[in-house]
Amino acid sequence: MTTDIRDIPEAHVDRALDLAHLAFHATAGDATRKRQRELLLKCERVGAYDHEEIVGFAAAHRLGLSVPGGELPVAELDFVSVAPTHRRRGVLTAMMGELLGRCAAGHRPLACLWASEEAIYGRFGFGPATETYAVEINTTRPLALRVTPDPRPLRLIAPADTFTVLAPLYETGRARRGGRLSRDEAWWRRAARTDDEAGDDAKDGPPRVVVLGAKDAPAAGYVVYRVGEKGTVTVDELEAADAPAAAALWSYLASIDLTRKVQAWTVAPDDPLLHFAADRAQVRVTGQWPAMWLRLVDVERALTARSWAAPVDLVLDVRDATLPANAGCFRLTAGPSGAAYGPTGDPADLTLDVRDLSACYLGGVLVRRLVQAGLVEEHTPGAARLLDAALETEHLPLAGEGT
Structure with missing residues (x-):
């Protein structure tokens, strides 16, 4: 099926809300609807149109997210919904590709969301980063x-x-x-x-x-x-x-x-x-x-912007099917004084999907546990433990409610 992915204008916001309520089996009273409408008018809105019918909807709030040692711009995804008549037709994939592409182009290195169905978002590179x-x-x-x-x-x-x-x-x-x-x-x-x-x-x-x-x-x-x-x-x-x-x-x-x-x-x-x-x-x-699901949109910027608890020098073979610019072998050299991350021809110490790197990014998930689970491949013995030591934080990450 071919759908037209485009911005949702203010005139269509109420129609988009109707779709979100339909998809989530929700009934919104006047106060809830007013609050939701006010939020949507302030954020980025993407719709999937079948002719002039809105069959998919997603919004992105422009916020900051605390990361170890500082803060980075983040797109908090919200109201992600697809009409029940148009499921399994590529609508969600098209919208997520558009939103993540816009994040990359708009220099927002992170995206996050609260998943109503946790099985969905891993394939788009999101990992459960907080518990x-x-x-x-x-x-x-x-x-x-x-x-x-x-x-x-x-x-x-x-x-x-x-x-x-x-x-x-x-x-x-x-x-x-x-x-x-x-x-x-x-x-x-x-x-x-x-x-x-x-x-x-x-x-x-x-x-x-x-x-x-x-x-x-x-x-x-x-x-x-x-x-x-x-x-x-x-x-x-x-x-x-x-x-x-x-x-x-x-x-x-x-x-x-x-x-x-x-x-x-x-x-x-x-x-x-x-x-x-x-x-x-x-x-x-x-x-x-799991609470917040996190996605590294720009892996290089995300890794070099956070603080590091211990020295580490590893080659990461990162898989990213949605944003190919993140994919490939990269050398991460990091420590308390800073970090560098760039492409290399050296053999990988670890092979991992961007969803698993995203899950570990805030220090709440141990890389070695994902190795034990068969999700991360360790080519150099001890590499996962070294990366865990570098990613460690004094306090575990915590995410409350979204916007």
Whole structure:
């Protein structure tokens, strides 16, 4: 089947949204649709047209992504959908090829997405680069901890103040962990909507924001949460400077009156809570899954822009069926002082697909585990372990919700 891939003009945005809701079996109320439309008007929109009917749709938000040692431009893909009448006809392949090509031409070395169907995106070079845990705390008894919580005072702030107070703390947290998207003031305003403003988007009551630290002193962390009718505290986001600060915030959540449990859906696998909780029967991991899927669009720029924990000098044979400029044998020479990456005629130490290189890029996936899984071929014994040591980060990457 031949489809026409072209930009979706503003006049067609509502039609594109109708397709996305159809593909995802979603019903959107007025508040949700208004929010989605506002987002789409600010981002790149690609459609697959069968004559004048939109049969495929994908959007790309222009953002920044924290990577080890800094930040890089990223295209966050969203609303990726194909009409049920046009599946398995190459529509998605055509749209993804167009979007990734535009990313490369527009000097965006990374692309990311949250996959509704994880089996789809590997063939386009995306790999699961971050892992997230769901955690549940039984709060019918006091939270038992092995560390002393930070003694600084806790204070509630108005949702309208979240940008001023929380954004600097969030940026500090981004510098510690890879995989976190940039946020502008509009993002914080959307996150702080009251029930009246959120309409059908409201869940579990209005957001409550608690900050650790006196008003006239630097804050050590914050938590955004909601309390549901059945006594469940749902954590939207918790940011803490260190373990005592985290302990203070988790202790607060566990002590809220008339509640029975705390649940958090985006917890890093190395979150200190999982270590300083004195009773792991009280603090349980209830789920684990890949969160953000990452794609290196420009492998050279991505590898030379991040920091490296240890020296490494290896030849990588990279496979990339969608973006051939990335494919071939390249020598990676990197270390704490910087990195260089360029084509070479030397034999490869490792052969790997770009999806697997993308999965390992933020330091959350070990190359040697992929060798053991038969996904990466190690030609030089120990090469995977050397690359792992160079890719290592102090904190595991973490990705919360997308735009």
